Amino acid sequence: DAGITQSPRHKVTETGTPVTLRCHQTENHRYMYWYRQDPGHGLRLIHYSYGVKDTDKGEVSDGYSVSRSKTEDFLLTLESATSSQTSVYFCAISDRRGDRGYGYTFGSGTRLTVV
């Protein structure tokens, strides 16, 4: 989707190194989410943000941290990458304004391989 971009698209990193993934949006949406997708598990929420500097944990947050210093950027950091964090990471945005039925717009994903 043109309003949301993820970078990098692919990354190979070594175990124990820090990694930062970036999600950038041009829609001025308040809510941003990081998911990971693994075979047999579907998408699982890592962290989400409900405003600048406002973030909270999701279902699988261990080993991950996030930051949001501007409305348009939501960063996901793997403090010390492990092989279990090899996955495809998706960012999503939403402009809920209390409407539960809006749904999300997803980025194209980042494929991360930890060796």
Added chain:
Amino acid sequence: AQSVTQLGSHVSVSEGALVLLRCNYSSSVPPYLFWYVQYPNQGLQLLLKYTSAATLVKGINGFEAEFKKSETSFHLTKPSAHMSDAAEYFCAVTSYSGAGSYQLTFGKGTKLSVIP
């Protein structure tokens, strides 16, 4: 907590045959339900959503889904499968995550294969 269960991780249909992908939900409040489609190496795209209006919801690419409260189901159907429908399909339900924010909880996905 709200959740969805998709029955069948893989479904194969012949081209021109009916597509039926099953989703059952669990929710303590009236649910908002979604179907997303993911084509290879792409992100997820919204197919359709149920937001408590009509129980039969029509989406893109000829797909539709019917909300059945008595069966806690939201199955996705298409009368005639096309080769381009081959993808992975995800059912999702909205749940409240605090601070005025809602999050989507996804099923594990169903991969649809279409046989020529």
